[in-house]
Amino acid sequence: GPVPYLAFASMSSSSVTDLAGRALAWAAFDPNRTTAKYVIDLVERVKSGDDEEAKATLLALFPDDISRRIGFGTAGLRSAMKPGPLHMNDLVIVQATQGLARHVQVVWKQHKSSGEGSRRKDDKPLAVVGFDHRCEPELGLSSRRFAMLTKLVFLEAGFDCILLNSLKDFVHTPLVAFATLDLKAMVGVMVTASHNPKQDNGYKVYWNDGVQIRPPIDADIASSIVAEENLSPWTDYGTMLDKLREESPRDDLCYGLSDKKATVELANVYY
Numbered sequence: 375g376p377v378p379y380l381a382f383a384s385m386s387s388s389s390v391t392d393l394a395g396r397a398l399a400w401a402a403f404d405p406n407r408t409t410a411k412y413v414i415d416l417v418e419r420v421k422s423g424d425d426e427e428a429k430a431t432l433l434a435l436f437p438d439d440i441s442r443r444i445g446f447g448t449a450g451l452r453s454a455m456k457p458g459p460l461h462m463n464d465l466v467i468v469q470a471t472q473g474l475a476r477h478v479q480v481v482w483k484q485h486k487s488s489g490e491g492s493r494r495k496d497d498k499p500l501a502v503v504g505f506d507h508r509c510e511p512e513l514g515l516s517s518r519r520f521a522m523l524t525k526l527v528f529l530e531a532g533f534d535c536i537l538l539n540s541l542k543d544f545v546h547t548p549l550v551a552f553a554t555l556d557l558k559a560m561v562g563v564m565v566t567a568s569h570n571p572k573q574d575n576g577y578k579v580y581w582n583d584g585v586q587i588r589p590p591i592d593a594d595i596a597s598s599i600v601a602e603e604n605l606s607p608w609t610d611y612g613t614m615l616d617k618l619r620e621e622s623p624r625d626d627l628c629y630g631l632s633d634k635k636a637t638v639e640l641a642n643v644y645y
Contacts, residue, residue, distance in 0.1 A: 393429070394420060396436040400457065405523065405612030406464035408514030409457040435460070446470065446596040448588055452567055452576035455510035462575040463513075467520045468527055468607050470577060471563070473599030475501075475531035478561045500559040501528040504538040504550040506566040508575050517544070517565040517575060519615075522631050524563050524577075526611050533560075539632030540641065547578070549637075552644045555584030 394417045401417075404410040413435070419428035435458035443459035444451055444466055451470055453461045482499040503524045509516035521537060528535040538545045538553060547564050554562030562580035570576065579587045579595065587595065598604060618629035626632075 393432055393436060393438075396440065397432055397458075400436065400459070400465065403607055404457065404463070404465045405468060405607060405610070405615070406514055406519075407612065409463055412513060413457050443600075446592065446599055448586065448592045450563075450577045450579045450587070452570065452574060454571075454573045455508075455513065455515040455575050457513070462520070462577070463515055464519065464523055464612070465607070467523050467565075467577065468611055469605050470599050471524045471527035472531070472604040472608060473601065474561065474563070474579065474595050475528055475533065476601070476604060477595050477598040478533075479531065482560050498532060498534045499561075500557060501525075501533045501535045502538065502550055502553045502557060502559045502562040502580075503528070503535060504545040504547070504553075504562075504564045504566075506547075506564075507544045508565075508567060508572065510573065515575070518627060520565045520575065520577070521563075522615060522628060523611055524565070525631050526614055527608075530608055530611075536636050537628060537632045538637045538640070539628055539634055540637050541634070543627060545637065545641075549641060549644055550578075551580050551584045551586075553640050554580045554582065556640060556643065558582070 397413050397417050401410040401413040404413070413432075416428050416432045416435075419425040420432055435456060437460070444453050444461065451462065451466065455462045457463050457465075459466065478499060478501070503521050505517035505521035507517065509518070525535045525537045536553070536557065536559075538549060547566055547568070550562045550564040553559070560582050562584070564578045564580070565575065566578065567574040567576040581587050581591060615629065618631065622629040
C-alpha cells in the first residue's frame with residue numbers, strides 16, 4: 375500500500391509536495407477520527423479559497439521539508455499534542471511503537487539464542503506500558519489513548535504486554551521502570567511529559583535493565599521507526615479500539631486493556 379507522508383526526503387511525488395496532498399495522506403493513515411477530521415476540515419478550508427489562517431496552520435503541521443518529523447532520542451519523544459509528523463498523536467505513537475517493537479524483537483532473539491537475560495521460559499518478549507493524566511480533549515488525544523494504542527501495537531507484534539493502571543487511573547513514572555526490571559520485561563514505555571507544559575506529551579522508553587534508553591540504543595530504535603514497513607500502520611488500530619470500547623463496561627476507561635491487579639501487586643512491592 376502507499377506509504378504515508380512521513381519522513382522520506384526521497385518522496386517527491388506530487389501528492390507529497392502539495393500541502394493538501396501531504397495532509398490528506400497523513401489523515402488517511404491516522405487511527406484517530408477526531409484528528410483526521412480536523413486535518414481534512416483544514417484542507418477543505420484551504421481549498422475553498424483564500425483562508426490564510428487555515429493554510430498557515432496546515433503548513434505548520436505539514437511543513438514543505440518532508441524529511442522533518444518528531445525526533446526520537448534518549449528522552450524518547452516529546453512535543454505538543456497535535457496532528458502531523460512533528461507532534462504527539464495517535465499515528466506518531468503507532469509508528470514509534472511499531473519501530474520499537476521490531477527493534478526489541480531483534481535484540482530479544484539475540485538474547486534468547488545466547489541464553490542471556492531471557493524472561494522465565496516464555497516464548498514471547500514482554501513489554502510494560504504506563505501513562506499519566508495528560509489530555510487534549512478537543513482533538514481526542516490523551517496519554518491513556520496513547521498507552522492503549524502502544525499495547526495494541528505490542529500485541530500485534532507478538533509480545534505479551536502489561537498496561538499499568540492504578541485506582542487513580544494513571545501511574546507514577548518510576549513504577550514503569552520498576553515493573554520492567556521486576557517482571558524481566560524487554561522494554562517499558564511511559565506516556566508522560568513530566569514537568570513540560572500541559573499541551574505537551576511524551577513517550578519515554580526504558581530498556582530491560584529498567585533504565586531509560588541511552589546511546590546507541592536510541593539511534594537503533596529511531597532508524598527502526600522510520601523504516602517503511604513501520605511507518606504504515608500494520609492494522610486498523612482505530613477500529614480495534616472502537617470495538618473494544620463497545621464491548622467494555624462504561625466505567626472501564628481502558629476498554630479491558632489494563633492490568634489493575636498486576637499494577638496493585640507491583641505497587642505493593644515497590645512502595
